[in-house]
Amino acid sequence: MAEEHGKATQAAVRERNLTTALQLVLSGNGTATRAAIARRTGLTSATVSSLLAGLIADGLVIEGQLAESTGGKRATTLRIAAENHVLLALLVQPGLVRGAVVDLLGDELATLTHRAATPGSLEDVRSVARRLVASTSARIVAVGVQVPGIADGTLIRESVQLGWTDVDLARELSGIVDAPIHLINDADAEAIADAITSDDFGANQLFVSLSTGVGAAVIIDGEVVSGAAHRAGEIGHVPVLFGPEAPLCACGNRGCLEEVVSVTSLLGLPHGTDLEALDLAALAAAPDSRERIADGARVLARALLLVAAALDVPNIVLGGAAPRLGPEFIGHLRAEAARHPVKAAMPLSFRYARVPQEHPYRGAAQYALKSALGVSWAR
Structure with missing residues (x-):
């Protein structure tokens, strides 16, 4: 039992360190190095190298150019492999469903808008999801769905505006997108997006x-x-x-x-x-x-x-x-x-709020990113 607990603890520590390393690469905006991550975290060079090797193997991080010389051998920079992995963001409103493909740096790669004839139509949500999935060849890490209502796990407990009660969106989108579905209330999503901005x-x-x-x-x-x-x-x-x-x-x-x-x-x-x-x-x-x-x-x-x-x-x-x-x-x-x-x-x-109206997907995408990978675009 003690041995199993020790292994679980070691796995949790490694997972936390992986998240920290990934956040530092993301925040570094192409300037992070293994040595800099070791200094910031206090981890050994060998541990950091092992963590980065795992992130590179998963396709989340790639090596970039050589950093500027500080007197010794020039270090190799690291950056997020934004082109390999994407997020989907869905915004569901009465009579309107919008969606975007967002890369791991927060840039929108594709957007679409569908004006629904019937408020709260689940088929409209499925249709937008299908079109988003078809628009990208990258691996979809997670899906953030923003709704006006009470989000609880994969359930919309209640949405007066959409006329939904206990709607399981993960089930509704199964077979369309092979990625975790993360639901968030629209006000919460806007608040997250605003906090990222300022x-x-x-x-x-x-x-x-x-x-x-x-x-x-x-x-x-x-x-x-x-x-x-x-x-x-x-x-x-x-x-x-x-x-x-x-x-x-x-x-x-x-x-x-x-x-x-x-x-x-x-x-x-x-x-x-x-x-x-x-x-x-x-x-x-x-x-x-x-x-x-x-x-x-x-x-x-x-x-x-x-x-x-x-x-x-x-x-x-x-x-x-x-x-x-x-x-x-x-x-x-x-x-x-x-x-x-x-x-x-x-x-x-x-x-x-200071979030530009032309970037309405940022909150749902950030929530999906944080839920799936534990990292944030906030500096």
């Missing part, structure tokens, strides 16, 4: 995604918190308006936050509207939209005061389609939060 807003944040729905990601000490039942951040269906006049939500309740502050609600658009195809800044400037935006910002700010105080998270990042509403919306949020300071809680700071 971490200067602190390690404790509440990322709030506003689009056709409303979701949030709770980030504590730099890590996304999933919660006891993978439902942390599910604030969209909390009632904030009450009474028979409160708007009816798709979930069946009245007055949900989503019915008040989703971008579709703020702009007076029908449910399921394709926001990507619209000039949201122009729509937000219309007089009736400006009134709804001001009212919605007041409701959202008051809700966030409570959530942020409960979590002791002072930084609010607004993502999804919210940045396209412009400075007026975030200005209303700041003003409303300042009007109602919470005693004993830190004042709230707000900013828009």
